[in-house]
Amino acid sequence: MAARPRFPLRLWTGAVLFVWVNAYLWLLDQDRYQTFLNPSFWWLVIAGLVLSSAFSLAVIVRTGEGHERPTRSSDLVCGALLLLPVLYLPSNEGKTLDSFALTRRAVGLDGTDSGDDPAEPTKRPLPPHPLPPRPVTSIPKPVETIEPERIPLFQLREYFKFMEGKPVITKGMVFDGPKVPEGHFVAFQFRIVCCVADALPIAILTKWDGAAQLKKDQWVEIHGVLGRAKNEGKTIPMLTATSVVPIEKPKNPYGF
Amino acid sequence: MRSMVVSLLLVLAPSMASAAAVDVELVPTLVRQGGIFMVTVSGPERPRLVTCRVDGRPLVVFDGEVLGTRRALGACSWDEPPGLRTVTVGGLDCDGRPFERHLSLTVVSGGFPRETLKVAPRMAVPPPDVQERIRREAALLKGVMSTTSESMLAGAFVRPVPGIVMSPFGSQRTFNGKVASRHSGVDLRGAAGRPVAATNGGRVVLARSLYFAGTTVVVDHGMGLFSLYAHLKTLDVAEGEYVERGQVVGRVGATGRVTGPHLHWGMKLGWWPLIPGTKNCGRHWRPSCTSPASTVKRARSCNGSWTRVMGMQRYATRSVMPSRNWAGSTRPSYTGTGSPTIRLPRGDRSGHWKNSPSIVQNPDGSAEGPRMTHDCASCHPAPTPSRALASTRALVVQVAFVAGAVAVLLCLGESPEIKTLSIVFISIVLEAFPFMLLGALLGGLIEVFVSRDRLLGSLPKRAWLTVLVAAGLGLVMPVCECAVVPVVRRLLRKGVPFAAAVAYLLGGPITNPLVAGSTAVAYLFDWKVVVLRLAFGYAVAVGVGLSVGRMFTDEEALLPAVSDEPSCGCGHDHSVSPDEGASVARRFHAALVHGAEDFVDIGRFLVIGAFVAAMIQTIVTRQAFVVLSGQPWLAILVMMGLAVTLNLCSEADAFVAASFKSLMPLSAQLSFMVLGPMVDVKLLLMYLGVFRKRAIIAIAASTCFAVFTGMLLFHYVMAAGGGR
Secondary structure, three states: OOOOOOOEHHHHHHHHHHHHHHHHHHHHHHHHHHHOEOHHHHHHHHHHHHHHHHHHHHHHOOOOOOOOOEOOHHHHHHHHHHHHHHHHOHHHOOOOOOHHHHHHHOOOHHHOOOOOOOOOOOOOOOOOOOOOOOOOOOOOOOHHHOOOEEOOHHHHOOOHHHHOOOEEEEEEEEEOOOOOOOOEEEEEEEEOOOEHHHOEEEEEEEEOHHHHHOOOOOEEEEEEEEEEEEEOOEEEEEEEEEEEEEOOOOOOOOEO | OHHHHHHHHHHHOHHHHOOOOOEEEEEOOEEEOOOEEEEEEEOOOOOOEEEEEEOOEEOEEEEOOOOOEEEEEEEOOOOOOOEEEEEEEEEEOOOOOEEEEEEEEEEEOOOOOEEEEOOOHHHHOOOHHHHHHHHHHHHHHHHHOOEEOOOOOOOOEEOOOOOOEEEOOOOEEEEOOEEEEEOOOEEEEOOOOOEEEOOOOEEEEEEEEEOOOEEEEEEEEEOOEEEEEEEEEEEOOOOOOEEOOOOEEEEEEOOOOOOOOEEEEEEEEOOEEEOOOOOOOOOEEOOOOOOOHHHOEOOOOOOOOOOOOHHHHHHHHHHOOOOOOHHHHOEOOOOOOOOOOEEOOOOOOOOOOOOOOOOEEOOOOOEEOOOOOOOHHHHOOOOOHHHHHHHHHHHHHHHHHHHHHHHHHHHHOOOHHHHHHHHHHHHHHHHHHHHHHHHHHHHHHHHHHOOHHHHHHHOOOOHHHHHHHHHOHHHOOOOOHHHHHHHHHHHHHOOOOHHHHHHHHHHOOOOOHHHHHHHHHHOOOOHHHHHHHHHHHHHHHHHHHHHHHHHOOHHHHEOHHHHOOOOOOOOOOOOOOOOOOOOHHHHHHHHHHHHHHHHHHHHHHHHHHHHHHHHHHHHOOHHHHHHOOOOHHHHHHHHHHHHHHHOOOOOOHHHHHHOOOOOOOHHHHHHHHHHOOOOOHHHHHHHOOOEOHHHHHHHHHHHHHHHHHHHHHHHHHHHHOOOO
8 A cells, every 4th residue: 555645735736726615605705706707707606616616525535546646845836826816815805996997997088088989970780778768759848857867887988879968877986187177077987898807997077066076986976967078189978067976885886 | 495495594584684784675665557666685795695576476686786786676567456565575695694574565557548449450350361470470579578688778768759649558459349459568659751769778689570560670678678669661770780779770650550650669578568658757768766765674784884885875866867767777697608698488468477487597596587667756757957947946936926926915905006906816817717627627528538549530630631620629619718728738638739739729719609709799790800800810720730730749849748648547646547447427536636637737827827917907008008009010019919918818808809999900909809819928827837838939929920910911901902
């Protein structure tokens, strides 16, 4: 019978995978994974949990009588590398990308332009509107009776044509850079497809007299009217706010 | 009479054994079926008499090169039942005092697979008119291997051809549905006409055409050790000729009972087959192994002091240096007059310790004969000095990386930069890990459930056609770029050609329905973009696969752990695959273990890659890329740089590319979507678990070149045609 090493490699490998099993359980608890992933990718976390559990059990359970390789220093380092993300996990609980990430990811004037010029007529078919188009009637309703529509900030640009000139309520984070005109701030939100690594900032210039009082990265609810403005020779969408109220960070800070 | 006296002495000896001045060493203590081992008896002076038995079956004893040592070599046949054996070493020390030691030897299963081959009917069932020829040739082979010379070994064994192992040692072979034989060597891949090198120095004892083995060369290396090279196209040596290590003895061919050109390389001790190549041994076959000091049993020396003799120290030092081997330094103890040839008695295939009958009497009456060894340690050999240095360097880098990452988290965890870095780092890992786990599981299932023959048999015969098929395999086997790496690693170990594997590695993550779907959604169902992305991805994969396939052989491109035989069968749980007769549950368990190994081995590179990618995303602004993109060629380069640094998943990158629609031409967006799933920071690091560095550089450079030129061409063609 082969001598059993003091600490067989299979136990170390199994332990590393077991830590990941617990990490996946922690992520599923209270939907913590949504800090990093699109909520519709919950199955990815489940898949990770199931597979890492299966691998962990498979390497720990010994079926043969073969010789066992002891754990070497290289194996320890390999395991430490795999455990590194787990070490980073707790420190990021509940955190989101902020204006720093905006400055790194936005392409355009201080994050205000990250897509097509809304002034240009689009030739592409628009995606289905989440809200039914308002019926066109011969008798226009009085302006004061139009109820503002709640719309995620990341969809403001997408549905600009539907929403232009109409009162809206939206939520976003505050950014105020050196190129942002006085009496304005930039409201922004990140939209992610799979995970935060592919997050794209969606930002809109917002005109509000009390902009100077807002704190950077603060979440606000904006009541205003969607319109356009000229900035450095370019037409960009702009929200003219009637009120800006600081709010708590929403449960899902990202747009999906 | 003399042996009776010796036996009597041995019976009476145990009580006095402690006083004898000999060290007895068994290396290794664990041997695989088909492996070899060595017993060394040493003392201040040469022991007068040494006998060695395994469970009562005698071994043959040689003199060692170091004064005062004697050695016995033993081979474990492929049908020796696994279990514990007792090696009994006895005799008379330099002062004539009897001694006896009992050492434990563990035999583990070889994990030999089964193979199904299809050959011409006349080869599967030889016609009656050649039966006599077959018998005659079998007798001839036994004849030439029944005598041997003094050792002619010169240094470490070399691999005759660099190709990977296509068919491992010990496999049970079924020809046209009938179990015919067991594979007594390894089949190495090699193009017809490729030179075949002698694995070590020796004398050619056979060089002629045989019915089954085709054109064959047998080299006697001395001490009963023979190497055999079969199915050769041509002979470059003649019988009786002495060859040096590495000298060309013939060319790879397809003569005899074969399905295609390859080299059958066999190593034998006398008539009994040994494992010629082992996992991780690279180009050198080492019949020896490390010399664990714990196996050395100390005994009081002749002058009464407790000491290790110089010979043992030298041996221990040499044995951990892979460039040398013990076999090259042993000398048979024949001292009589006349021919120095040692006659090896013929054994029978029913016995277990096959070479145990091969005992000859020394002039002094001691039992002698040749033996070989292979063990678990030779499956996982000590690294060469240069490789050990590189490995140490890599280890230091990895330790520094872990320490740095932990320090960053502890010291700067609250800064916005570190917050962004850590969120992006975690998100990349969390997104990629499940896919990698899935890919690792898929690779494990391929390893266990898909036989090499079935896999290779399903591939087209022509190499270029294989590449064309492999590049589009993602359409039926869709995997993302993180999952494809472990899958490709297993496919390579199964014998899939390097060029085809690269084509699947690059093309698989793009030419698949999931990516087509995500691209369609990102570009608002602009099908032109979808078709262009898939077409360019396929074309680049094919082009790069074909070009790197011409640049490198499998051996040159792949890491030894990937290119050598798939299962070392050393007894480690991680490498023993149950054969086809095992239960599904057992095989599934083996698949999971294989998957876990791959995940751990490649996952670390993913972690490093994800961290580096997150760091780049944190430091570099995308605006900086955009301002550089004034010209089309510059825009393409910029987007290629962005693809390499952002490390996005192939299912998500189209959305990022689409965000550049108003800023970059379509060619630049396509370059981002085509290059990203093929070459990015994390993938380059993950490739380190599969390919050698020069191959990775070639793959990355070829891919970048192909994407750049292809997209630039596309841009100007579109411009000429009036498109954007």
